[in-house]
Amino acid sequence: MANPLLQLIVKEFKIEYRQKYAINGILLFILGTAFIAYLSFTHFIEPKTWNALFWIILLFSALSGIAKSFIQDSDGQKLFNYILLNPKHVIASKLIYNIVLLICIAFLQLLIFTLFLGFPVQSKMQYVLGLLFGCIGIGATLTFISAIASKAQNSSALMAVLSLPVLLPLFITLLRQTRNSIDGIDFGINFKYLIIIVAIDLIVITLAYILFPYLWRE
Numbered sequence: 001m002a003n004p005l006l007q008l009i010v011k012e013f014k015i016e017y018r019q020k021y022a023i024n025g026i027l028l029f030i031l032g033t034a035f036i037a038y039l040s041f042t043h044f045i046e047p048k049t050w051n052a053l054f055w056i057i058l059l060f061s062a063l064s065g066i067a068k069s070f071i072q073d074s075d076g077q078k079l080f081n082y083i084l085l086n087p088k089h090v091i092a093s094k095l096i097y098n099i100v101l102l103i104c105i106a107f108l109q110l111l112i113f114t115l116f117l118g119f120p121v122q123s124k125m126q127y128v129l130g131l132l133f134g135c136i137g138i139g140a141t142l143t144f145i146s147a148i149a150s151k152a153q154n155s156s157a158l159m160a161v162l163s164l165p166v167l168l169p170l171f172i173t174l175l176r177q178t179r180n181s182i183d184g185i186d187f188g189i190n191f192k193y194l195i196i197i198v199a200i201d202l203i204v205i206t207l208a209y210i211l212f213p214y215l216w217r218e
Contacts, residue, residue: 004086008093016101022068023101026061030109033057038116047120047182054113055175059138059167061105066098066142067159070150087216091147091208099139106135122184129194130177137170137201144208147215170200 016023037045037053045053081090110131113119121127142163149159177193 005089005092008085008089009096012093012097016097022065023105026065026105027108029064030057030061030105030112034109034112034116041117045117045120048179050113050117050120051175051178051182054109055171055178058106058109059171061109062102062138062142063160063163065101065105066139067146067149069094069098069143069146087213088209090216091143091212094143094147095140095205095208098143099136102135102139103132106131121182123181123187123190126181126187126190126194127178130174130181130197133194133197133201134170134174134178137197137204138167140201140204140208141166141170144204144212147208147212151215170197173197173200 033053034057041049110119142159145162145166146159149162173193173196177190177197180190180193
């Protein structure tokens with residue numbers, strides 16, 4: 001079981017390596033927006049503004065990076081995959097790849113933000129934990145939505161329309177957790193938000209793994 005899954009994960013990374021323009025475009029977008037924010041907030045940026053700006057940029061970076069997961073496949077490629085591959089291996093490889101990709105993008109963005117705008121967070125470990133589990137949830141949600149949107153006409157527009165309402169509960173919780181981390185709220189108080197984020201992650205990953213084979217048959 002592990003061998004086909006591992007091969008599919010390696011394939012995803014090889015495709016990304018060959019098509020460097022996608023990840024380079026995301027990094028350029030992050031650099032550009034961080035530099036514009038640096039010019040706009042010359043001397044001081046409020047921590048809450050810093051946090052909101054960080055998550056807005058990460059959301060659009062995630063949409064750009066993960067939207068192509070299933071949408072970029074041609075009809076011939078989809079038929080080839082349908083005949084030869086196990087759908088559970090396909091969705092598992094996409095989930096793993098997209099989550100790893102988004103975590104890398106998020107921490108690169110955090111580094112860029114720290115260089116340009118500082119890192120106004122009192123409880124750094126809590127913030128990093130929220131960022132890590134948040135990336136898992138965002139990556140898993142967008143991967144499954146990409147699979148749904150790939151079955152429809154104008155899939156890119158549908159991807160954006162479906163993503164924002166589905167991600168809203170996760171982002172509300174993430175903003176509360178990270179805002180508390182910025183303010184240095186005690187971990188015991190902030191822990192409940194981490195539990196909610198982890199629960200959302202597990203629900204989304206489980207639903208994607210269970211429901212994707214039915215979507216695969218369509």
